Amino acid sequence: MTDSIKLWGGRFTEKPHETFAEFNDSFRFDRRLFTADVRGSIAYANGLSRAGILTSEEADAIVGGLTQLLADSKIDPKFFEADSEDIHSFIEQKLIVAIGDAGRKLHTGRSRNDQVATAFRIWLRDEINEIAVLVRDLQAAIVDTAEGFREAVMPGYTHLQRAQPILFAHWCLAYFEMLKRDRERLAEAFERVNIMPLGSGALAGTSVRIDRVTVAKELGFAAVSANSLDAVSDRDFAIEFVGAVAILMVHLSRLAEDIILYCSQEFGFITLSDAVSTGSSLMPQKKNPDSLELIRGKAGRVFGHHAGLLATMKGLPLAYNKDMQEDKETLFDTVDTVKMCLSVAGIVFENLSVSEQRTREAASTGYMNATELADYLVRKGVPFRTGHDVTGKIVLRAIELQNELHDLPLEEMQSVCADIGEDVFDALSLESTIASKSQIGGTSREQVARALADARSYLKE
Numbered sequence: 387m388t389d390s391i392k393l394w395g396g397r398f399t400e401k402p403h404e405t406f407a408e409f410n411d412s413f414r415f416d417r418r419l420f421t422a423d424v425r426g427s428i429a430y431a432n433g434l435s436r437a438g439i440l441t442s443e444e445a446d447a448i449v450g451g452l453t454q455l456l457a458d459s460k461i462d463p464k465f466f467e468a469d470s471e472d473i474h475s476f477i478e479q480k481l482i483v484a485i486g487d488a489g490r491k492l493h494t495g496r497s498r499n500d501q502v503a504t505a506f507r508i509w510l511r512d513e514i515n516e517i518a519v520l521v522r523d524l525q526a527a528i529v530d531t532a533e534g535f536r537e538a539v540m541p542g543y544t545h546l547q548r549a550q551p552i553l554f555a556h557w558c559l560a561y562f563e564m565l566k567r568d569r570e571r572l573a574e575a576f577e578r579v580n581i582m583p584l585g586s587g588a589l590a591g592t593s594v595r596i597d598r599v600t601v602a603k604e605l606g607f608a609a610v611s612a613n614s615l616d617a618v619s620d621r622d623f624a625i626e627f628v629g630a631v632a633i634l635m636v637h638l639s640r641l642a643e644d645i646i647l648y649c650s651q652e653f654g655f656i657t658l659s660d661a662v663s664t665g666s667s668l669m670p671q672k673k674n675p676d677s678l679e680l681i682r683g684k685a686g687r688v689f690g691h692h693a694g695l696l697a698t699m700k701g702l703p704l705a706y707n708k709d710m711q712e713d714k715e716t717l718f719d720t721v722d723t724v725k726m727c728l729s730v731a732g733i734v735f736e737n738l739s740v741s742e743q744r745t746r747e748a749a750s751t752g753y754m755n756a757t758e759l760a761d762y763l764v765r766k767g768v769p770f771r772t773g774h775d776v777t778g779k780i781v782l783r784a785i786e787l788q789n790e791l792h793d794l795p796l797e798e799m800q801s802v803c804a805d806i807g808e809d810v811f812d813a814l815s816l817e818s819t820i821a822s823k824s825q826i827g828g829t830s831r832e833q834v835a836r837a838l839a840d841a842r843s844y845l846k847e
């Protein structure tokens with residue numbers, strides 16, 4: 387590239403220091419915005435043409451040249467071999483080389499500040515849509531697994547202590563719900579990404595009489611930004627997006643942790659197939675859930691990006707500052723990371739099996755039907771607080787006798803509370819413990835079947 391088609395330089399008599407140039411240049415990473423930036427430029431050239439700033443021949447040459455660049459980029463492996471400052475100068479240089487002087491008119495009334503904000507939003511819109519599809523795919527894999535192990539019963543935990551029995555499908559659907567809200571958050575973030583800054587110039591607006599609204603329509607933006615200073619200098623849309631992804635990663639990390647625990651010999655609830663496990667270089671017997679550990683670990687990386695972006699933007703004076711170039715790698719890595727994690731999580735669900743006997747045994751021990759006994763006493767007219775206390779005493783007695791509640795002789799229970807009758811054993815069975823949680827959102831088989839059906843129709847929408 388010759389200096390004569392550098393984007394700036396007229397005012398300079400010396401070249402930038404080599405090290406500084408390397409520090410300043412963003413082309414090695416922002417080339418990812420190539421397609422988005424070309425799309426923005428095509429719409430901008432059409433806008434300039436409608437405004438009479440370009441002749442229709444010039445506009446045709448620019449649009450044709452840019453379209454050719456798009457095509458070339460797909461087939462020429464050396465296409466991006468250049469030492470440009472950034473993707474914007476790269477495209478402009480390529481265009482001028484390809485079509486000559488008409489290319490020098492494209493930037494009329496435009497700044498890289500409104501240009502980069504526009505390209506970044508165009509790029510992010512597509513990525514949000516792709517991420518939303520991956521979230522949906524994971525939800526579908528979760529529902530498939532829930533249906534595949536419909537019968538499975540397992541312990542539910544609080545404080546990681548056995549608490550009350552639940553259906554495995556109910557556990558699956560908890561994550562389905564979290565992911566549903568994640569998709570909503572992404573969709574809401576999308577609305578605020580989908581505003582066009584182009585036409586804001588460097589900071590004050592543009593002096594060319596371009597019809598921004600028509601340009602926005604051509605680019606699929608829902609609206610144009612209302613204030614040029616704001617449009618070129620805020621990155622709240624990016625922070626909000628990374629925030630939404632950070633919450634999604636919280637969910638994926640908890641999902642990962644649950645499965646990691648359930649895969650341990652101590653739990654033995656879930657077996658992962660070899661396809662998503664790794665071995666040990668030293669211990670021949672090991673099979674480790676690295677797929678899930680990496681998902682759990684990568685959550686931290688995304689939280690770092692969120693904090694980093696907030697810190698970069700904090701206290702920046704209006705309007706554009708070069709600090710903001712730091713937003714690119716942050717977002718690129720956030721997008722790559724979350725996409726990988728979602729894909730791998732989906733594959734884990736396809737490669738997991740539930741040891742139903744083991745989960746049932748676990749769900750049948752550990753006095754998880756104690757609440758049921760207290761509720762039974764309530765039905766016999768005992769106040770709940772008294773029933774709670776009585777049940778605690780019976781649990782203590784059962785522990786002494788090394789019995790589960792449902793194996794305790796009736797007389798033992800009656801010696802603590804005379805209101806207890808033979809029918810207590812029905813109430814204490816695993817199935818009736820589960821069946822009793824029959825209100826909306828509970829783990830009864832009926833409610834879970836309904837939730838699964840709702841999930842299916844949600845996925846069809």
Ligand code: ARG
Nearest residue numbers: 412472498499502706710711
């Ligand atoms: N590479 C820059 C960025 O990503 C493009 C905008 C440059 N604008 C400027 N006034 N230096 O932020």
